[in-house]
Amino acid sequence: MERSAVRGTSAAPSLHHPLIAVAGLAIEASTFSPARTEAAAFHPRRGDEVFDAYPFMSPGSPLREAADWHGALVGRALPGGIVTRDAFESLTAEMLERLRGIIADHGPLDGLWFDIHGAMTVEGLDDAETVLLRRVREVIGPDVLVSSSMDLHGNVSADFVRLTDLITCYRMAPHEDELETKERATRNLVQRLRDHAGRPFKAWVPVPVLLPGEKTSTRVEPAKSIYRHVGEVAERPGVLDAAVWVGYAWADEPRNQAAVVVTGDDRDAVSAGAEELAAMFWAARDEFAFVAPTGTLDECLDAALRSDVRPYFISDSGDNPTAGGAGDVTWTLQRLLDDPRVTGLGQGAAESPRTVIYASLPAPEAVRTAVEAGVGATVTVTGGAAVDDLHAGPVTMTGVVHAIRYGDRDAKTEVVLRVGGLHVILTELRKPYHHEHDFTDLDLDPRHADIVIVKIGYLEPELFDMAADWMMALTPGGVDQDLIRLGHHRIQRPMVPYDPGDFTPDLHARMIDRMF
Structure with a gap:
């Protein structure tokens, strides 16, 4: 790419200080959840505040000093339901207007960092990130070098690869x-x-496999070896980068599947590396298994109650808000409330009371009631199933207000309601509980609890390190681990695990030319 092709010969002195903008929208959006995601959920950052999310881009850092950086708009939402068309259009329009402003004030761009997730589903659109990048290209021009960073649970179509460069x-x-x-x-x-x-x-290879992240964790084989090999391919002469996406299993679009992209300056090395990684992924298609022991909720509870180790973690996986679940499915909580072994109340209760933590349930009315009553008060509240009532209705519980906390970025207000030995975290808005301080800030001690039940799939690092033992409950919800039970209709077929893996896919590298 000659300098004059981007900015004209008059701009040559800035060669050592390229002009780069930053933009992107990131979310995992489940098409199997009735929830909808609005623009405010993206917590958009604008201008210089964009860089606050990237420690390596702090003022004075080598990367920040290596170019003339300008933030347009970057938004990152908790995984959730489909993004409304109005939200997408309003955020896109603002992003494009800000890019136009950067160009008007500073001249044509040399580069764009497109920071996305890759699993954004938008009402009425397929392949939303491609639609977004196409519109961005119409503003910044065809010759600007675009570098895209993504989650490995994103989706990569051929059209998207055409629009990006790195x-x-x-x-x-x-x-x-x-x-x-x-x-x-x-x-x-x-x-x-x-x-x-x-x-x-750029070499792109689609791989007809679509698996949940809980079966493709790099903590265990075969993903552990596959992703180690990704780094090895990326280090080869003539290769710039290598990437393998497992895809996003909880959206039903034609683009959803595993994919490989390798980039570099040696065409043969790029092509060979992509085919090698694709073949490796396909060969392991029947080896992928859940990252933890799994079972029904009853089986997981039985195992936890029998166990001598503490704390015992159980993942309530079907309503995992960090995979796109609505977060307010009450199916699991209702069963916990009905189980005297868990609450320590009623006939069948254990002689030695247990401490059980459940995180969490969005229930704004219940939170308001508890806040009005105050810590130590006994209240009866009803909540949940306001968004996703496909599996169970609202739950009613009577308990003591154990703690109240205000000002969380995601939850806003949090309340702990103690029902016997069961400590239920209720939130104004949904929130994932991934860190020890999420619990200790609420006067809870997860390290010394008997059982901790979290709406999550595989345990995030702090929870994983904390757990003495762990099982994943295969519960219903918008991110059900049973993909066949969910029922995809628009993905390309054949596709493993929806079809037997005895077919021979085309795993030859497609060399993707630029779209413009």
Whole structure:
């Protein structure tokens, strides 16, 4: 890519300080949840506040100093339901207007960092990230170098690969390398511009496998070896980056499947690396298994109650808000409230009372009632199933207000209601509970609880380190681990596990040319 093709010969002095904008919208959006995601859920950052989310881009850092960076708009929402069309259009319009402003004030761009997730589903649209990037390209022009960073649970269509130039995704699940991945995307972009390196070759291979993240954790095989090999391919001569996406299993769109993209300056090395990774993923299609022992809720509770180790964690996986669940499915909580072994109340209660924590249930009216009553008061509240009532209705419970906390970024107000030994966390808005302080801030001690039940799939690092033992309950909800039970209708077929894996897919590398 010659400098004059981007900004004209008069801009040549800024060669060592390229002009780069930052933009993107990120969410996992389940099409199997009745929830809808509005614009405010993205907590959009604008201008310089965009960089607050990236420690490696702090003022004075090497990357920040290596280019003339300008934030347009970056939004990141908790996983949830489908994004409304109005939300998408309003956020997109503002993003484009801000990009136009950057160009008007500073001149044509050299590069764009497109920071997304890759699993955004929007009402009335397929392949929403491609639609968004196409509109961005109409503003910034065809010659601007675009570097996209993504979650490995995103989706990568051929059209998206055509619109981007550099592309990478996480290599760890849980995503302990999130910031490392984003830094790699920006570093590759800056280096490419400073070196006049131009556009790399891009090899894309779709792999007809679609699995939940809980079967593809890089903590265990076969994903552990596959993703280790991703790094090895990326280090080969002539290769710039390599990435494998497992796809997003809880949306029903034609693009949803595993995919491989390898980029670099050696066409043969890029093609060979992509085919090698795709073949490796396909060969392991029948080896992927859940990252933890699984069972029905009853089986998980029985195991936890029998166990001598504490704390024993149970994942309420079907309504996991960090995978796209509505968060207010009451199916599991109702069963806990009805089980005297859990609450310690009524006939069948254990002689030695247990401490059980449940996180969590959005129930704004119940929260208001508890707040008005105050800590120590006994209240009867009803809540849940306001969004997702497909599996169970609202629950009613009577308990003592154990704690109240205000001002959480996601939950707003949190309340702990103690029903016997069961401590139920109620929230004004849904919130994932991934960190020890999420509990200790509510006067709860998860390390010394008997059982901790969390709406999650695989345990995030702090929970994983805390758990003495762990099972994943295969519960119903918008992110049900039983994909066949959910019922996809629009994905491409054949597709494992929806079809027997005895067919031979085309795993040859598609060399993707630029769209413009």
